[in-house]
Amino acid sequence: MPLWLKKSERIKLGAFYTPPFLVSKVRELVSAYKDKAVLLDPAGGCGSFIEQFQDWDYRVADIDKRALEYLRSRFDPERVFYADALRDIKRSKYGISEDDFLVIVGNPPYNDWTSLYKKGQKGSFVMDRDVFDRDLGIAFLKAMSKLRADVVCVIHPMSYLIKPANFRRLRDFFKSYSLKRAFVFPSYVFSWTSGYFPLVIALYERDLIRFSWDDLMEFGFEFLDRSCVFRLRGLQTTDGLVQKYPRKGQSSIGLYFLTFRDINSLLRNRDFLFKEGHNTIPVEWENFSLYAYLVALKHYILERGSKRFWFYGNFSPLIDKAGFSGLENAFVHYALRKSKVLPEDLKREAFERFPWQGGLEVVEEYFGRLFPYAERGEI
Numbered sequence: 412m413p414l415w416l417k418k419s420e421r422i423k424l425g426a427f428y429t430p431p432f433l434v435s436k437v438r439e440l441v442s443a444y445k446d447k448a449v450l451l452d453p454a455g456g457c458g459s460f461i462e463q464f465q466d467w468d469y470r471v472a473d474i475d476k477r478a479l480e481y482l483r484s485r486f487d488p489e490r491v492f493y494a495d496a497l498r499d500i501k502r503s504k505y506g507i508s509e510d511d512f513l514v515i516v517g518n519p520p521y522n523d524w525t526s527l528y529k530k531g532q533k534g535s536f537v538m539d540r541d542v543f544d545r546d547l548g549i550a551f552l553k554a555m556s557k558l559r560a561d562v563v564c565v566i567h568p569m570s571y572l573i574k575p576a577n578f579r580r581l582r583d584f585f586k587s588y589s590l591k592r593a594f595v596f597p598s599y600v601f602s603w604t605s606g607y608f609p610l611v612i613a614l615y616e617r618d619l620i621r622f623s624w625d626d627l628m629e630f631g632f633e634f635l636d637r638s639c640v641f642r643l644r645g646l647q648t649t650d651g652l653v654q655k656y657p658r659k660g661q662s663s664i665g666l667y668f669l670t671f672r673d674i675n676s677l678l679r680n681r682d683f684l685f686k687e688g689h690n691t692i693p694v695e696w697e698n699f700s701l702y703a704y705l706v707a708l709k710h711y712i713l714e715r716g717s718k719r720f721w722f723y724g725n726f727s728p729l730i731d732k733a734g735f736s737g738l739e740n741a742f743v744h745y746a747l748r749k750s751k752v753l754p755e756d757l758k759r760e761a762f763e764r765f766p767w768q769g770g771l772e773v774v775e776e777y778f779g780r781l782f783p784y785a786e787r788g789e790i
């Protein structure tokens with residue numbers, strides 16, 4: 412992490428020091444290309460990547476002039492370039508020819524600039540129109556494609572791959588690149604990040620065959636520190652069962668739920684609201700058990716420590732549809748006992764509408780099965 416940056420600048424630029432063990436994994440993944448490649452880190456920062464690639468024919472660049480001075484003090488100045496990776500995108504500004512076999516590595520910024528600052532203080536970035544995206548990390552991947560890199564091995568949020576909307580934003584990238592390997596690790600290895608979510612070291616190769624959503628469903632994500640593989644195929648979420656985004660309309664029982672994107676945003680939300688707002692969803696008795704399920708899931712995770720559930724942070728809330736249908740009323744009782752916000756009259760009616768005589772340990776057993784990749788024990 413560039414130590415000269417203030418916290419606000421780190422947030423804006425997405426600047427973080429990359430631990431050596433992550434760089435070593437990247438080096439391992441691209442080692443087969445060394446003898447024929449020119450290697451580029453277009454957002455070099457303090458050079459944590461190039462430090463381990465000095466025996467390559469490398470180039471490193473940054474837009475921060477303080478970073479540039481630091482890089483030139485540590486590495487061959489003729490291989491260090493002052494360049495904006497998202498503007499006037501071409502190989503020649505890095506001293507790379509059109510015929511060179513190009514490998515791009517690094518940990519480029521991955522911040523959504525529309526959410527960097529409080530209302531009225533949002534930032535913006537200027538970039539070439541054909542790579543424009545509100546998320547800098549996605550814009551960087553588009554820029555790497557525009558450079559026609561033969562191999563890309565970078566760190567980025569797993570959410571680029573598991574969220575359909577993000578995958579669609581990268582559709583042009585996946586017209587030219589296939590995902591070959593992806594190693595998952597937790598965001599908390601970077602001490603300045605907020606929240607817990609999965610990151611990947613992703614290896615992409617230029618390919619004439621388009622990499623599709625179906626290909627991604629069958630792709631095996633590997634854990635960096637565990638010998639297990641995760642696939643998206645068969646994963647069940649509450650998408651399509653509950654409303655996630657704002658919906659106008661008053662609730663006949665005076666009950667509302669805040670909008671959410673994924674598990675992390677759900678964890679930050681209040682359980683229920685009692686007044687309609689611009690970002691609320693009306694709750695009725697017909698859908699109450701599903702929103703109670705979300706409240707139950709939230710309390711289950713928070714009580715055990717959200718850090719242990721880092722792998723699931725950017726997923727939509729998970730559900731076992733068959734299991735839920737058999738325990739629907741149990742989730743209502745679990746949520747009502749954990750949540751303290753419902754007034755007594757609503758709580759009493761909910762207990763009457765959703766009777767449950769069994770124990771509530773079945774809910775915790777259900778969630779234990781639902782999150783097999785949650786870390787156990789001390790972290």
